[in-house]
Amino acid sequence: MKQLLSEMAGHTQIDLDNTINSGQVFLWKRLDGFWYGINGQDVLKVSQSDRITSYQNSRTDFFRKKDNLEEIICSISKDKTTRLAVKKYLGLRLLRQDPFQCFISFIVSSNSNIQKIRSNLEHLSVKFGKKVSFDKKEFYTFPEPRKIASASIGEISSCGLGYRSRFVLDAARIIQSGQIDLEDLKKCSYSEANRIIQSVPGIGSKVADCILLFSLDKLEAFPLDRWMIRILEKYYPGKFGIKTKSITQKQYEVLHEKIVKHFGPYAGYAQQFLFKMERENYQKKWL
DNA sequence: CCAAGGCCTGAATG
DNA sequence: ACATTCAGGCCTT
Numbered sequence: 080m081k082q083l084l085s086e087m088a089g090h091t092q093i094d095l096d097n098t099i100n101s102g103q104v105f106l107w108k109r110l111d112g113f114w115y116g117i118n119g120q121d122v123l124k125v126s127q128s129d130r131i132t133s134y135q136n137s138r139t140d141f142f143r144k145k146d147n148l149e150e151i152i153c154s155i156s157k158d159k160t161t162r163l164a165v166k167k168y169l170g171l172r173l174l175r176q177d178p179f180q181c182f183i184s185f186i187v188s189s190n191s192n193i194q195k196i197r198s199n200l201e202h203l204s205v206k207f208g209k210k211v212s213f214d215k216k217e218f219y220t221f222p223e224p225r226k227i228a229s230a231s232i233g234e235i236s237s238c239g240l241g242y243r244s245r246f247v248l249d250a251a252r253i254i255q256s257g258q259i260d261l262e263d264l265k266k267c268s269y270s271e272a273n274r275i276i277q278s279v280p281g282i283g284s285k286v287a288d289c290i291l292l293f294s295l296d297k298l299e300a301f302p303l304d305r306w307m308i309r310i311l312e313k314y315y316p317g318k319f320g321i322k323t324k325s326i327t328q329k330q331y332e333v334l335h336e337k338i339v340k341h342f343g344p345y346a347g348y349a350q351q352f353l354f355k356m357e358r359e360n361y362q363k364k365w366l
Numbered sequence: 367c368c369a370a371g372g373c374c375t376g377a378a379t380g
Numbered sequence: 381a382c383a384t385t386c387a388g389g390c391c392t393t
Contacts, residue, residue, distance in 0.1 A: 194376085283389060289388090
């Protein structure tokens with residue numbers, strides 16, 4: 080562990096490629112040696128050597144640079160597997176995304192795959208976002224809640240969302256009407272925010288955890304999808320008492336409690352490292 | 367509380 | 381080619 084931390088001190092650099100390419104964000108492209116990404120109404124630009132810049136000159140800490148990584152890594156490194164994953168992907172980070180974009184993105188993600196999610200979100204942005212020019216390149220910002228909220232089902236489903244179109248429309252209306260204020264959820268506890276966000280049709284346990292972890296600062300969120308279940312079965316056989324591949328809501332809750340008990344309050348970081356390691360093992364192409 | 371089945375769509379598989 | 385299966389779930393019965 081000591082060795083790991085001293086290694087970190089020299090390598091506090093963020094590993095951009097692996098971070099952007101870790102299933103958290105979908106609207107990022109590499110152009111002329113830079114990464115450009117849509118974050119709500121903003122476009123971010125970053126390269127491995129330069130500071131992050133933004134179309135809107137916003138100050139969002141997108142890469143969570145203020146997180147105390149040393150403390151977090153110490154905290155989550157409870158076992159061999161996690162230590163290996165952390166060591167292998169030291170520069171991997173959680174991102175702090177625009178909440179509404181994240182909210183819609185993960186509703187769209189359910190029962191889908193990366194490529195389709197990206198295609199769906201790009202279509203939504205072209206159709207309902209604003210065209211902006213940044214660095215002499217064109218981008219479409221992510222649609223504002225009111226734009227989606229006032230669309231028809233047909234317009235939304237023309238973006239290829241299928242049966243998720245209804246969920247996306249209703250979800251946007253819930254935000255637009257103020258029935259749920261995503262910023263407010265940042266101030267709630269994990270379980271309270273989780274309960275509220277799961278009241279939205281189309282958001283179950285897994286999608287909720289993604290939104291909470293990637294945009295609402297709930298670092299104990301630990302999205303349990305098919306991959307994570309497989310990972311837990313493989314590296315922690317018997318430890319968490321997983322019985323079936325698809326788990327019920329109740330089983331999800333029980334499992335999540337055990338996870339937090341094991342990994343601690345920054346469990347979400349552990350999830351990210353483990354997930355990345357296993358996906359890489361399977362040599363999946365993501366971008 | 368659990369199990370089973372259906373769901374849009376596109377890429378992968380046979 | 382063409383049919384079938386499957387994918388980073390969720391909802392209803």
